[in-house]
Amino acid sequence: MSLDAVFDSEEPAFVPYLAAGDPSYEASLEYVEALERGGADVIELGLPFSEPIAEGSTIQSAIVRALKAGMTPERYFEFVEEVDVDVPIVCMTYYNLIFQYGGSEGGPRKFVERAADVGIEGFVVVDLPAEEADPLREACDEFGLDLIFIVAPTTTDDRLESMRERVSGYVYVQARTGVTGAREDVSDQTAQTLDRISDWDVPKAVGFGIKTGEHAERIVRAGADGVIVGSALVDIVAEGHEGDEPVAETAEKLEAKARELKTGALRGVGAAVESE
Amino acid sequence: MSTDEPADGSFGQYGGQYVPEVLMPAIEELEDAYRRYVLDNEDGFMDEFRERLADFGGRPIPLQRADRLSERYDTEVYLKREDLLHGGAHKLNNALGQVLLAKYMGKERIIAETGAGQHGTATAMAAAHLDMPCEIYMGETDIARQRPNVFRMRINGAEVNPVTVGRGTLKEAISETMRDWATNVEDTHYVIGSIVGPHPFPSMVRDFQSVISEEAREQIREKAGRLPDSVVACAGGGSNTMGAFAHFVSDTDVDLLAVEAGGSSLTVDEAEGVAPNSASLSTGNEGVLHGARTKLLQDSDGQIMESHSVSAGLDYSGVGPELAHLVDEGRVTPVNVGDDAALEAFHRLSQDEGIIPALETAHAFGYLEEHPEEVGDLTIVNVSGRGDKDLETVIEETAKRDLDVAPDMSVFEQVGAGRLGSRGDRE
Numbered sequence A: 001m002s003l004d005a006v007f008d009s010e011e012p013a014f015v016p017y018l019a020a021g022d023p024s025y026e027a028s029l030e031y032v033e034a035l036e037r038g039g040a041d042v043i044e045l046g047l048p049f050s051e052p053i054a055e056g057s058t059i060q061s062a063i064v065r066a067l068k069a070g071m072t073p074e075r076y077f078e079f080v081e082e083v084d085v086d087v088p089i090v091c092m093t094y095y096n097l098i099f100q101y102g103g104s105e106g107g108p109r110k111f112v113e114r115a116a117d118v119g120i121e122g123f124v125v126v127d128l129p130a131e132e133a134d135p136l137r138e139a140c141d142e143f144g145l146d147l148i149f150i151v152a153p154t155t156t157d158d159r160l161e162s163m164r165e166r167v168s169g170y171v172y173v174q175a176r177t178g179v180t181g182a183r184e185d186v187s188d189q190t191a192q193t194l195d196r197i198s199d200w201d202v203p204k205a206v207g208f209g210i211k212t213g214e215h216a217e218r219i220v221r222a223g224a225d226g227v228i229v230g231s232a233l234v235d236i237v238a239e240g241h242e243g244d245e246p247v248a249e250t251a252e253k254l255e256a257k258a259r260e261l262k263t264g265a266l267r268g269v270g271a272a273v274e275s276e
Numbered sequence B: 001m002s003t004d005e006p007a008d009g010s011f012g013q014y015g016g017q018y019v020p021e022v023l024m025p026a027i028e029e030l031e032d033a034y035r036r037y038v039l040d041n042e043d044g045f046m047d048e049f050r051e052r053l054a055d056f057g058g059r060p061i062p063l064q065r066a067d068r069l070s071e072r073y074d075t076e077v078y079l080k081r082e083d084l085l086h087g088g089a090h091k092l093n094n095a096l097g098q099v100l101l102a103k104y105m106g107k108e109r110i111i112a113e114t115g116a117g118q119h120g121t122a123t124a125m126a127a128a129h130l131d132m133p134c135e136i137y138m139g140e141t142d143i144a145r146q147r148p149n150v151f152r153m154r155i156n157g158a159e160v161n162p163v164t165v166g167r168g169t170l171k172e173a174i175s176e177t178m179r180d181w182a183t184n185v186e187d188t189h190y191v192i193g194s195i196v197g198p199h200p201f202p203s204m205v206r207d208f209q210s211v212i213s214e215e216a217r218e219q220i221r222e223k224a225g226r227l228p229d230s231v232v233a234c235a236g237g238g239s240n241t242m243g244a245f246a247h248f249v250s251d252t253d254v255d256l257l258a259v260e261a262g263g264s265s266l267t268v269d270e271a272e273g274v275a276p277n278s279a280s281l282s283t284g285n286e287g288v289l290h291g292a293r294t295k296l297l298q299d300s301d302g303q304i305m306e307s308h309s310v311s312a313g314l315d316y317s318g319v320g321p322e323l324a325h326l327v328d329e330g331r332v333t334p335v336n337v338g339d340d341a342a343l344e345a346f347h348r349l350s351q352d353e354g355i356i357p358a359l360e361t362a363h364a365f366g367y368l369e370e371h372p373e374e375v376g377d378l379t380i381v382n383v384s385g386r387g388d389k390d391l392e393t394v395i396e397e398t399a400k401r402d403l404d405v406a407p408d409m410s411v412f413e414q415v416g417a418g419r420l421g422s423r424g425d426r427e
């Protein structure tokens, strides 16, 4: 399924993130599949990079665990081929891994070709602003993949324009300044940002700090087409790993958390309809 | 220099702005401030900077003939004594410039990373001098091996935040400072400590540091009556290096030698993800790290490798994009010196010239010892910093090795024994 098809439906999309291979290749397969059972509409699957400068401590630790357990770009592609989910997978990573995959010829084309080959639908590249993204955008166009950009609360109007010209799939609205990590509250910066891009024709998914079904509900009510949740799920993986929990048990908790978030997001639409 | 440079901060294929979106507006704001205040001297910024560098920093800094080394290598050796700059290293040139710029920009808080603690110390000093609150991120390995600088930062009023991820060195400290910046971007300026990071940092830090070669070029003409055959400087990120090279780049007869840390070996351990050196110019390849495209120590997948050097300030997997470019152009020659030779050079300079250099700086002198024939008849070596911060490390590392030049430290044992004896007597 394509990202367009997901967002064409009336329902808000639930977009969970996990780092591939955390804490091991096998367990991680189970966890990603559990997310789909819990209601995931798109999966942002992290390809771990050793220097994750936009990540808070939760996802940093996930990346460390995944790298220790042997995750590499090639293993990641195998993972995507093997994981048994029907919803679209978006690869979330940092530019050096994409760049380096090109070998001596350099550049993103080879990576995108291989990603298309295993069925990845799009990319979020955390440290690649629109200005540096043309080579990747071209490769994505060649192989029919989407390139998602992150809009931050600090993004200026000029910068919004340069993203708007290049974005496809959906736009990732960063709910607050800072790095990833689950928070107790939901920022009101979100509504303002959504307002600034309300006339864009790509769907808007909001992430950074969303932790509960109630957060998800409020985000959807603020106008989001999708809800992105990472750290709150990674926390469950971390606890399972540290507590030596059986994989099936952690997977069940992930599924339940996913269901809570998805249900919350759905309530957000209901509320919006009711208040009209 | 800065005038014929492309406005987007690219150096050939290197440089650029590879940062999370949340930081882009801050970087654009900084670009604008760099252009107005630094390049165009708006509101007399550069005048104030120069005045403070003189009064607070102690510039101009002498260029000194090294008599014993000149004799030893049978070549004229001059020392650019950045170790005499306030704080004991070249780092203040940049830190003072950036903290002052942050003030002109209306920022209210300063953050910085540090490896050897020299940049952290310089930033803490500049922040105290200009009355700005300051927090420094430092890897735990570096906190342990550069304790004197941790004290200095604290005493100057800065917070020191330990970074525990990874190997706990400069690379992790930079990542963590970027995370703080992404969180507090609206009121905070990140004073990056070398010619690394996204544009405009590499150009701006180079411009602040280029006072080194601006002075040295004048001084050598006065003292030796001509330009040198070579300039030698150690290179971690490369700020003292580009500072010492900048005004000589267009003097194509002057060889520019960047001395990297060869660590314990130049071969890498792919499986462990470890490069036992910090020689990114000599052995690295192109990639993207900390906001810039440059030469990196990385594995074939593009994961960044842990570097190694006995000197904390050179212990970094990347290098400034401008140096990477100048190396590709053939204008700068990358060379390297290992831990052992650097330690030996440390002792030699201390004994022969009465100058205790930083371990980073000692690498430049290690090169002189190993390849005196490469520097011509007249050379300038940049003494990027003094070695007070390194004494504990040097004594420890020296004890592990069999170095001809090392002093005997048994004096401590004699004193220890004497004390015990006299205490015993009294009882």
Ligand SMILES: Cc1ncc(COP(=O)(O)O)c(C=O)c1O
Pocket: B089, B090, B115, B116, B117, B118, B119, B193, B194, B195, B234, B235, B236, B237, B238, B239, B240, B241, B312, B313, B314, B358, B360, B361, B384, B385, B386
């Ligand atoms: C005395 C001294 N020299 C050199 C360096 C290396 O930095 P750079 O390569 O930016 O000059 C450091 C870094 O801490 C230092 O303290």
